[in-house]
Amino acid sequence: MAAITVDMPRPSLTGFTLPLNALAGALLGYVVGTANHSPLTGVLAGAVFAALLAFVVVSFRQRRLGRLAGALITGAVGALIAGISGALAGAILGLVLSWFAYWLSSGDYRASVPIYATPREVLWHNSFRLICGLIFFFLIAPVVVVIPLSFNAENFFTFTPKMLALDPEGYSLKHYQDFFTNPDWTRPLKNSFTIAPLATILSVSLGTLAAIGLSQSHVPGRRAIMAILISPMIVPLIISATGMFFFYAKLGNWMEAHLGLSKDFLGYVKVVLAHAVLGIPFVIITVTATLVGFDRSLTRAAANMGAGPVRTFFKVQMPLILPGVISGALFAFITSFDEVVVVLFVGSASQKTLPWQMFTGLREQISPTILAVATVLVAFSIALLTTVELLRRRSERLRGMSPS
Amino acid sequence: MTDTVDTGPMRAADGTPLKVSLARALRRQKIRALALVAPLLIFVLVTFIAPIADMLFRSVENQIVHDTLPNTVRALADWDPSSAETPGEPVYAGLAIDLQTAAEMKAHTRLGSRLNYEDPGISSLFRQSGRNVDDFGKAAMKELVAADPAWKDGATWGNLLGTDKWVEAQTAWGADKTGLQPAFKARSGVAGTLPRTLGAYALFAADARESGRKSALESKPWPALATALEQDLRAAAPESLSALEGIDTALLARTRDAVDAAAPVDYRADFLAMDKDWASPDVWRTIRVFSPQYTAGYFLNSIDLEKTYEGITKRPPEERIYVTLFVRTLWMSMLITFCCLLLGYPVAWLLANLRASTANVLMILVLLPFWTSLLVRTSAWKVLLQQQGVINDLLVWLGLVDDGHRLAMINNQFGTIIAMTHILLPFMILPLYSVMKTIPPSFLRAARSLGATPWTAFWRVYFPQSVPGIGAGSILCFILAIGYYITPELVGGTQGVFISNRIAFHISSSLNWGLAAALGTILLAAVLLLYYVYDKIVGIDNVKLG
Known part of the structure; x- marks a missing residue:
C-alpha cells in the first residue's frame, strides 16, 4: 500500500520551534510568577525553561518517550517548588509543553489545512481552533468544576488550600452521606423518582398513540393539532405554572369534593398531570421523527398476511419505532425530573422534589450538599445521554442510514 | 374476452361507484387518525390549554366588588365621582348590609386586599369596619324582636x-x-x-x-x-x-x-364615627371605578398606567416599574441571544466541518450540558461567580485582583447574562449545526478557486446559507430567555431579574393574582408572536432534538 505523501520542509528548530515554545513558557511563567509576586522572574525563567525543554524533547525519536521525559522533568521541577501538587501541576505543564514542541517541530500544525494555505491562514486556522476550544471549555468547565468541590471536607464552595495541596484530609464524602441520609434530601429524592416515572408513562403512552395518528397521510387540521400539542414546550414555564396554579387548585378542590380523594394524593396527581403535559411535546417530536423514516409497506405487508391492526402494531411497527419512543421517554423523564417552576406552584410541601429542594437550598440556606447532589445528577445525565446516543445510532442503523 | 362499453361511473369490486368507495375509505382513515390523536388532544386541552385560558380570564375578571357589595354598587351608580361630596345615605345604608354579610362570610378582607392594590390603605379600612359593622344588625334585630320574638327564629325567615x-x-x-x-x-x-x-x-x-x-x-x-x-x-x-x-x-x-x-338610623354618621376614611371621596371613587365585573385595570397596571374616575392616567413615578422590567427583559434576552450566537456559530461551524468521528466526540461536550439539570448548572455558576468563589479566588491568586476588591459577578445583570448564555448555548448550537451540516464544503473551495479571499468566500457564500440556522437558533434562544425564571432568581439579584420573577412574586408573595395573570398574558402574547415567526421560518414539524 503506497500512500502519497507530500513532503513539507520541516520547520526550522532555532528559528521557529524554540522561540514559539519559549513564548508559551513565558506566558505560563508569567501566570506562575504573578501568583508568587515576581512576574518578571517568572517570564524569564519560563521562557528559558520551555526552550530548553523543547530542545531536549524533540531530540527523542519516539514521541511518547519524549513526552514522558518532558512530563518527568517539569514534574521534578514542580515537586521541588511545591511538593505533591506541584509535581502534578508540573507534569501536566510538561506534557503540554512537550506536546506543543512536537506539534510545531513535526509540522503537524498545518496538517489539517490545504497545502497551499499561507502562513496567515495557518495562524488563523489554529487560532480559530483555540477559540473553539475555549468555548468548549466554557460549556463544560462549570459542569465539571462541581465534581471535585463536592468532595470538600469543609462547608465551603471553593477549593481549600488543603484540597489544592492534594491532602487527603481536605477531601471527604460527608456531603454524600448527608444527601443519602438526611430526610430533607431523601424525601425529595423519593418524590422525584415517584413523580417522574408516572409522568413519563402517561406522556409516552398518550404521545406515542397521537404521534402514530399524526403520521397518517390524512389528518384533518394537522397543523392546528400539532401547534396545540407542541405548545407546552413553547409557552414559558412561568406562564404555564401561573395558569396551572389557578386552575389545578380548582380542579383539586373539585376532585376532593366529588371523588373523595385525600389532599396528599391529589397533590401527587396534580404534579404528575402537569409534568406529563410538559413532557408531551418531546415525545411527539421524537416519535414523529422516527415515524418519518418508517416504511409503510411493512404494515401493509403484515395486513396482507392476515395480521390485525393491533398485532401489526405490536409485532411490526412498535419494534421499529421503539428507539424513538424510548428516547422520547427519556426526554419526558428528564423534563419532569428537572422541573422546578411548575411543581413549585402546583405542588405542596409533601410533593417537594429534588430540584425544588435544590432551589430552596440555593436561595436560602446554601449547603454544600447541593454540590454532592449536583455531582450525582451529572453522573445520571451522562448515563441518560449515553443511552439516547446509543438508541439514536441503533435507530439509524435499523432504518438503513449510516450513523453520523 | 369481450369488450363491454361501460357508460356509467367506474365501480369498485362490490359495485359501489369508485368515487363513493374512495371517499368512504378516506373518511374512515381520517376518523381512525383522529381517534388516535383524540385522547392526547383532550388531555392537553384539559391539563394545559384550560389553565392558560383560565389565566387569561383572570387577567380581566373583577367580580369580587360586584358580588360582595351588590347593594352599595347599585346605590353608588347615582353618585357623581368627580364631586368632592361623599355619596348619599342610600350608599351607606347599602354598605351596612353588604359589609355585614361579607364579614359573616369572611369576604371583606379579601375585598379589602383586592381594592388595596388600587388604593393602598383601603385594606385596613375594610378589616376594621368589618369587625364592628354588626352593631347595626344587632340594634335592628333588637327592634324586630321587640315587635315580635319570632324574628329570633331562623324558621321565620325561611x-x-x-x-x-x-x-x-x-x-x-x-x-x-x-x-x-x-x-x-x-x-x-x-x-x-x-x-x-x-x-x-x-x-x-x-x-x-x-x-x-x-x-x-x-x-x-x-x-x-x-x-x-x-x-x-x-x-x-x-x-x-x-x-x-x-x-x-x-x-x-x-x-x-x-x-x-322608631327613629331612622343615620348610617352615614355611624360609618363616619366608625372610621373617618368613609368620608373620603377617594375610597368611594376606587370602589366605583372597580365595580364592573370585568376590568382592564390589571393590564393598565402592568404597563404602569392606572384607572381612575377621570380616565386612564400614568401611575406616580416611583411606582412605575413594569415598563422598565419589560424593556430590561427584552434587551437582556437579546443580549443573551447575541452572546449565544457569537459563541455558538464558531462551534457549530467546527462541528459541521470536522470528520464525523471527531465531531461526535466534541458533540458530547455540547450535549452533556444540555442534558444536565438546569439547577446543577445554575448552582455551578453560583459556585464559580460568587465573591468567595472559584473565579475570584483564581484572580486573587494570580494577583490580578486585590483580595479586598473581589469582583461582584453575581446577583447582578452580569451573573444572569453569563449563566443564561451558558444554559442556552446548546439550543443555539444544535439548530445551527443541523443547517450547516447541509451546506456542501465544496462551495467554499469553489469560491476560493474563483479568486475570493477567505473572508469574501465566507461572507458571500457560506454565511448567507447559514442564515436559516441563525434565525432558528436565535428565535429559540430568545423565546426561552424571555420566560426564564429560575436562573435570574438565583443569580440575578435585584438588577438582573426578568418579568417572570415579578409574576412569581405576585403569585406567591403579594397575592395580586390578577396582576400576575395580566403580566403573564402580555408575556404569552409576545412569545406566541415569536412562535408564529418561528413556525414561518423553520416550521414546528422540523424541530429536532438531540
Whole structure:
C-alpha cells in the first residue's frame, strides 16, 4: 500500500520551534510568577525553561518517550517548588509543553489545512481552533468544576488550600452521606423518582398513540393539532405554572369534593398531570421523527398476511419505532425530573422534589450538599445521554442510514 | 374476452361507484387518525390549554366588588365621582348590609386586599369596619324582636323568603343531615318587595349549605338580615306587603309599624364615627371605578398606567416599574441571544466541518450540558461567580485582583447574562449545526478557486446559507430567555431579574393574582408572536432534538 505523501520542509528548530515554545513558557511563567509576586522572574525563567525543554524533547525519536521525559522533568521541577501538587501541576505543564514542541517541530500544525494555505491562514486556522476550544471549555468547565468541590471536607464552595495541596484530609464524602441520609434530601429524592416515572408513562403512552395518528397521510387540521400539542414546550414555564396554579387548585378542590380523594394524593396527581403535559411535546417530536423514516409497506405487508391492526402494531411497527419512543421517554423523564417552576406552584410541601429542594437550598440556606447532589445528577445525565446516543445510532442503523 | 362499453361511473369490486368507495375509505382513515390523536388532544386541552385560558380570564375578571357589595354598587351608580361630596345615605345604608354579610362570610378582607392594590390603605379600612359593622344588625334585630320574638327564629325567615317546597325539603334534610342541603329557591313576589332581605338571605342559605352542619332553618339568623329587612320595610309600600301570598302578612305589618315608629338610623354618621376614611371621596371613587365585573385595570397596571374616575392616567413615578422590567427583559434576552450566537456559530461551524468521528466526540461536550439539570448548572455558576468563589479566588491568586476588591459577578445583570448564555448555548448550537451540516464544503473551495479571499468566500457564500440556522437558533434562544425564571432568581439579584420573577412574586408573595395573570398574558402574547415567526421560518414539524 503506497500512500502519497507530500513532503513539507520541516520547520526550522532555532528559528521557529524554540522561540514559539519559549513564548508559551513565558506566558505560563508569567501566570506562575504573578501568583508568587515576581512576574518578571517568572517570564524569564519560563521562557528559558520551555526552550530548553523543547530542545531536549524533540531530540527523542519516539514521541511518547519524549513526552514522558518532558512530563518527568517539569514534574521534578514542580515537586521541588511545591511538593505533591506541584509535581502534578508540573507534569501536566510538561506534557503540554512537550506536546506543543512536537506539534510545531513535526509540522503537524498545518496538517489539517490545504497545502497551499499561507502562513496567515495557518495562524488563523489554529487560532480559530483555540477559540473553539475555549468555548468548549466554557460549556463544560462549570459542569465539571462541581465534581471535585463536592468532595470538600469543609462547608465551603471553593477549593481549600488543603484540597489544592492534594491532602487527603481536605477531601471527604460527608456531603454524600448527608444527601443519602438526611430526610430533607431523601424525601425529595423519593418524590422525584415517584413523580417522574408516572409522568413519563402517561406522556409516552398518550404521545406515542397521537404521534402514530399524526403520521397518517390524512389528518384533518394537522397543523392546528400539532401547534396545540407542541405548545407546552413553547409557552414559558412561568406562564404555564401561573395558569396551572389557578386552575389545578380548582380542579383539586373539585376532585376532593366529588371523588373523595385525600389532599396528599391529589397533590401527587396534580404534579404528575402537569409534568406529563410538559413532557408531551418531546415525545411527539421524537416519535414523529422516527415515524418519518418508517416504511409503510411493512404494515401493509403484515395486513396482507392476515395480521390485525393491533398485532401489526405490536409485532411490526412498535419494534421499529421503539428507539424513538424510548428516547422520547427519556426526554419526558428528564423534563419532569428537572422541573422546578411548575411543581413549585402546583405542588405542596409533601410533593417537594429534588430540584425544588435544590432551589430552596440555593436561595436560602446554601449547603454544600447541593454540590454532592449536583455531582450525582451529572453522573445520571451522562448515563441518560449515553443511552439516547446509543438508541439514536441503533435507530439509524435499523432504518438503513449510516450513523453520523 | 369481450369488450363491454361501460357508460356509467367506474365501480369498485362490490359495485359501489369508485368515487363513493374512495371517499368512504378516506373518511374512515381520517376518523381512525383522529381517534388516535383524540385522547392526547383532550388531555392537553384539559391539563394545559384550560389553565392558560383560565389565566387569561383572570387577567380581566373583577367580580369580587360586584358580588360582595351588590347593594352599595347599585346605590353608588347615582353618585357623581368627580364631586368632592361623599355619596348619599342610600350608599351607606347599602354598605351596612353588604359589609355585614361579607364579614359573616369572611369576604371583606379579601375585598379589602383586592381594592388595596388600587388604593393602598383601603385594606385596613375594610378589616376594621368589618369587625364592628354588626352593631347595626344587632340594634335592628333588637327592634324586630321587640315587635315580635319570632324574628329570633331562623324558621321565620325561611318561611318568609323561601318557597314552600324548599322549606319542606330543608326540614326533611334537617331530620337526617345526609348529603347536601337543597339549594335555596326564592318565593315569588318577594324579590320585588323585599329585595335587600332576599339578597342577604340567599347568601345566608348558601353559607349554611356550604358549612353543611346546621340547616338554614335552624341556624341563628345573621344580624345583617335585620338591617336589610328594616330598610326594606321602610321603603316598601304597605299595600305591596299585604299583597304577598302564602306568608304571615300580619307579622310583617306589625313589624312594619314598629319600624316606622322608631327613629331612622343615620348610617352615614355611624360609618363616619366608625372610621373617618368613609368620608373620603377617594375610597368611594376606587370602589366605583372597580365595580364592573370585568376590568382592564390589571393590564393598565402592568404597563404602569392606572384607572381612575377621570380616565386612564400614568401611575406616580416611583411606582412605575413594569415598563422598565419589560424593556430590561427584552434587551437582556437579546443580549443573551447575541452572546449565544457569537459563541455558538464558531462551534457549530467546527462541528459541521470536522470528520464525523471527531465531531461526535466534541458533540458530547455540547450535549452533556444540555442534558444536565438546569439547577446543577445554575448552582455551578453560583459556585464559580460568587465573591468567595472559584473565579475570584483564581484572580486573587494570580494577583490580578486585590483580595479586598473581589469582583461582584453575581446577583447582578452580569451573573444572569453569563449563566443564561451558558444554559442556552446548546439550543443555539444544535439548530445551527443541523443547517450547516447541509451546506456542501465544496462551495467554499469553489469560491476560493474563483479568486475570493477567505473572508469574501465566507461572507458571500457560506454565511448567507447559514442564515436559516441563525434565525432558528436565535428565535429559540430568545423565546426561552424571555420566560426564564429560575436562573435570574438565583443569580440575578435585584438588577438582573426578568418579568417572570415579578409574576412569581405576585403569585406567591403579594397575592395580586390578577396582576400576575395580566403580566403573564402580555408575556404569552409576545412569545406566541415569536412562535408564529418561528413556525414561518423553520416550521414546528422540523424541530429536532438531540
